[in-house]
Amino acid sequence: MKAAIFKTKHNIVLETNKAVAPPTAKEVLVKVDTCGVCGTDIHIFDGEAKASPPVVLGHEFCGTVEKVGLDVSTIAPGAWVAIDPNIHCDSCFYCRKGLINLCQNLRAIGVNLDGGFAEYCLVPATQVYQISDSFPHQWGALAEPISCALRGIERAQIRSGESVVILGAGNIGLIMLQLAQIAGAGRLVVVEPLPERRQIAQQIGCDGTIDPKTSDAEEQIQQMTGGGADVVIECVGKTEAATMAVRIARCGGRIVIFGLAEKQDSLRVNLQDLFYRELSILGSILNPFTFQTAIQLLNSGKIRFDYYKTQSFTLEQIQRAFAAHREGKYHKIFIKPNI
Ligand SMILES: [Zn+2]
Ligand SMILES: [Zn+2]
Structure with missing residues (x-):
């Protein structure tokens, strides 16, 4: 598959032959439809925020379930989904107090684990949320920013x-x-x-x-x-x-x-x-226990995006997409890896 790999500061390389691993028992393979470019991606690209390179960036994404692991019963292939990128450890001091956004061992898809600037992304089933496909698909990529808001x-x-x-x-x-x-x-x-x-x-x-x-x-x-x-x-x-x-x-x-x-x-x-x-x-940081509500809100159609100015880019154009984000003329810049 094609994937944009962040290597070091100001260095993202487009790999065209990255292997797509099959999902392990509790994982889901998602075919990425749309991944939003976020300020965090730019901060990482500029070397101002931490990540775990080499890694595929992109943490605001939606797509369809391609395959599920043997133990996954919560979601099935073909489902339209958004991904909560933030994975807490469940066993640190803060997780045990229910403050999962302050987890001391937090790992994020698209920061520490391969994310959505790729044709496919492998994610733990716990991070996958089914969404209605009754609205334009790209808005599913806004579930994550809605959950943080x-x-x-x-x-x-x-x-x-x-x-x-x-x-x-x-x-x-x-x-x-x-x-x-x-x-x-x-x-x-x-x-x-x-x-x-x-x-x-x-x-x-x-x-x-x-x-x-x-x-x-x-x-x-x-x-x-x-x-x-x-x-x-x-x-x-x-x-x-x-x-x-x-x-x-x-x-x-x-x-x-x-x-x-x-x-x-x-x-x-x-x-x-x-x-x-x-x-x-x-x-206010991240999205503790708010992702499900974000999905409910998206599905309800109560949040309007029809006035938004957006621009979409292919994976090959990721540098241009980052530049467009910096320019700030649009409300959201999207990457569509499978176009
Ligand atoms: Zn973000
Ligand atoms: Zn924790």
């Missing part, structure tokens, strides 16, 4: 009617916007510098959008939320956005830092401000 929503604990501000209207921002709607948000505001992205957020449904570059952006947000947001979800991964998140939260507000910032970035918070306003600043 669901963790962010859990951390935010939105109560019905609360005001929510989403910072950033890229792929994750637009997913968060829709999850916040579903969670019962009242006033919903999206902050995004690019006008075309603000327009799409508006089409998907929010009460207002704001350009953070306008001088009175924060006053506008205060006004639209009636004195500050109950919940702010930061989906940018930059110090300026996190700083704004703290400033626009109302007393008692929860701030979820969801975007992954650069290593050197940090946030300065005035301690008296934190104390008197009783703010909660929360992290």
Whole structure:
């Protein structure tokens, strides 16, 4: 089969004759339909995030079951599936407390084990989730980002009617916007510098959008939320956005830092401000026990992707796909290994 192998920093090689191993007893062989390019893939490619090379990257993917191992009874060949790439160990301190996203021995498909930038991928049956094939197939590749966003929503604990501000209207921002709607948000505001992205957020449904570059952006947000947001979800991964998140939260507000910032970035918070306003600043990582809900949401058709701008590439074009991701003109870049 064809597979894009990450060897070292800035070095991905397309192998055309990689052997496809048959599944062992508890494994499933998946024929990859679509694999999303994620910031994590780019960080690994740039040598800024850890992986276990040589390895096939790509952890946001869906496809059809080709073969199953002898002991697999949960899924059958031909099924349309999405893959949860995060494999926890079940026996470390955190796993034993149910905090599987903090597993100390976590291994991820597409990071430490061969992933979706290949025609086929062998995965443990525990990571395979059947999905409806009633919507365009490529959206199945968004099950993983939806599952991570669901963790962010859990951390935010939105109560019905609360005001929510989403910072950033890229792929994750637009997913968060829709999850916040579903969670019962009242006033919903999206902050995004690019006008075309603000327009799409508006089409998907929010009460207002704001350009953070306008001088009175924060006053506008205060006004639209009636004195500050109950919940702010930061989906940018930059110090300026996190700083704004703290400033626009109302007393008692929860701030979820969801975007992954650069290593050197940090946030300065005035301690008296934190104390008197009783703010909660929360992290959110991976997708503990949220993948099944992500599948339910996808199947329900409640999350809309019809406004998304996407572009698809073949495996041979993976370098171009990475470049397109960096350019940031699209909500999602897809690799279609079997085209
Ligand atoms: Zn990802
Ligand atoms: Zn563990």
